[in-house]
Amino acid sequence: MQTLCVVGADASAVADALVDVIAEHHEGRIASVEYGDSDDAAVDTDVTDADGQFSLTSGGQWVGRGDDRSLVDLLDSLAPDYEYAVVAGASHHRLPTVVVGDVSDDPANVVADAATASDLDTAALAARIDDFEPHVTLETLIDRAEASPLAERSGAIATFTGRVRIKDSPDDSRTEHLAFEKYEGVAAERMAAISDELTDREGVFEVLMHHRVGVMGPGEDIVFVVVLAGHREEAFRTVEDGINRLKDEVPIFKKETTEDEEFWLHEREC
Numbered sequence: 026m027q028t029l030c031v032v033g034a035d036a037s038a039v040a041d042a043l044v045d046v047i048a049e050h051h052e053g054r055i056a057s058v059e060y061g062d063s064d065d066a067a068v069d070t071d072v073t074d075a076d077g078q079f080s081l082t083s084g085g086q087w088v089g090r091g092d093d094r095s096l097v098d099l100l101d102s103l104a105p106d107y108e109y110a111v112v113a114g115a116s117h118h119r120l121p122t123v124v125v126g127d128v129s130d131d132p133a134n135v136v137a138d139a140a141t142a143s144d145l146d147t148a149a150l151a152a153r154i155d156d157f158e159p160h161v162t163l164e165t166l167i168d169r170a171e172a173s174p175l176a177e178r179s180g181a182i183a184t185f186t187g188r189v190r191i192k193d194s195p196d197d198s199r200t201e202h203l204a205f206e207k208y209e210g211v212a213a214e215r216m217a218a219i220s221d222e223l224t225d226r227e228g229v230f231e232v233l234m235h236h237r238v239g240v241m242g243p244g245e246d247i248v249f250v251v252v253l254a255g256h257r258e259e260a261f262r263t264v265e266d267g268i269n270r271l272k273d274e275v276p277i278f279k280k281e282t283t284e285d286e287e288f289w290l291h292e293r294e295c
Contacts, residue, residue, distance in 0.1 A: 026104040028160045029150075030116035032132065033125035035142040040113035042142075043123075046151040053108025060096060060115035097245075104162045109154065118202075119239025121157040123150065133240055161235040163249045170253040175230035179253045183260035185268050187248040189241050198283040205238045205247070208276035212236070215275045219267065228255040229263050236277055 031040045037059060044057050077091030096115050103110055116122040122132040125142055136157060139145040163186055170182055189203050207213075220232040231253035241247055250267040254260035279290045 026100070026107055026110055026160045026165070027154050027157060028100060028110045028112065028120050029136075029154055029157070030112040030120050030122040030132070031125065032114065032116050032122060033128045035125060036113045039123065039125055039142050039145060039147070040111045042147045043111050043151055046147050047109055047111070047154060050151060051109065051154070054106065056103045056107040056110040058096075058099065058103075058110060058112040060112055100160055101162045101164070104160055105164050105168050110160070119158075119237065119241060120160065158238055161237070161249070163246070163251070166233040166235060166249055166251040169233055170231045170251050173231045173253055176253065178255055179230055181252075181254050181257045181260040183252045183254070183257070183264040185248075185250040185264050186246055187268065189243050189245050189247060191243045198285045200243060201282045201284060202240050202242045203247070204240045204280040204282070205236070206278045206280075207236070207238050212275050212277055216271060219270050219274065223252075223263050223267055223270075226259065226263060228259040230254060232263060232267055234267060234271055236271065236275065238277070 029043060031043070040057065040059075044055055047055055077089065079087060079089040081087040096112065096117055100110060100112075100120075112120075116132045116134075118133040121134050121136040123145070124132060124135055124138040125145060126140060136153070137145065137150050163184060167182060167184065170176070173179075189200065191200050192198070216234045216236070220234055223229060223232040229252065231251070233251040234249065236248045237246070248268070248271065250264050250271070252260045252263045252267065254263060281288060281290060
């Protein structure tokens with residue numbers, strides 16, 4: 026799913042304009058997300074003491090309200106069903122962001138900025154949206170694997186998720202975040218080649234991989250490997266080989282920031 030966050034003055038109006046342009050020039054479903062502190066609830070929270078409330082119409086439209094859901098949690102749930110998502114009023118350190126006017130916090134991944142909403146070229150920005158790093162989830166990859174023409178021969182789907190580890194041992198300094206950069210083009214080509222080679226194995230039907238880039242905090246997902254296979258033995262073996270080869274062969278570079286220091290991992294290993 027291609028995402029775009031808008032923060033600053035008139036974020037909602039800019040996001041609405043972007044949705045209109047994306048709908049006009051791109052195919053696929055679009056999710057519009059309004060993020061803020063408003064208590065203007067879409068569901069009547071006085072009806073019950075439930076922690077989460079949801080309303081679903083017979084036509085499949087729904088609204089909901091609940092606690093403890095981050096922006097990334099929401100985007101994770103949208104990714105399998107939408108090709109695009111435009112978020113008004115919030116950003117995340119690894120999501121492409123548009124800044125309008127002055128903002129209190131500087132987003133990490135700014136793809137466009139303008140002094141006012143009228144200064145922003147929404148058409149040009151919408152035309153670039155497919156070039157931004159996509160928001161890919163484990164569920165997205167599983168859905169792709171299950172859609173394989175060979176899925177009817179499959180008895181197993183095995184997955185691997187790599188995440189940001191806070192510390193290796195109790196005495197280690199806590200990891201504050203990891204930052205990943207990839208060699209554009211080369212990394213994608215190498216992952217595709219590894220997937221093709223592993224899919225050539227007997228009994229393996231699909232091998233899908235994705236490595237996120239940008240800044241990721243403690244506990245955030247980093248990398249996914251999904252294998253569709255005839256039996257569990259081939260699935261487990263191929264998942265392990267897939268993540269090992271991705272780490273060894275794909276040019277993705279990691280910078281670690283702990284409470285005490287900051288370093289590029291490949292420089293420390295030299």
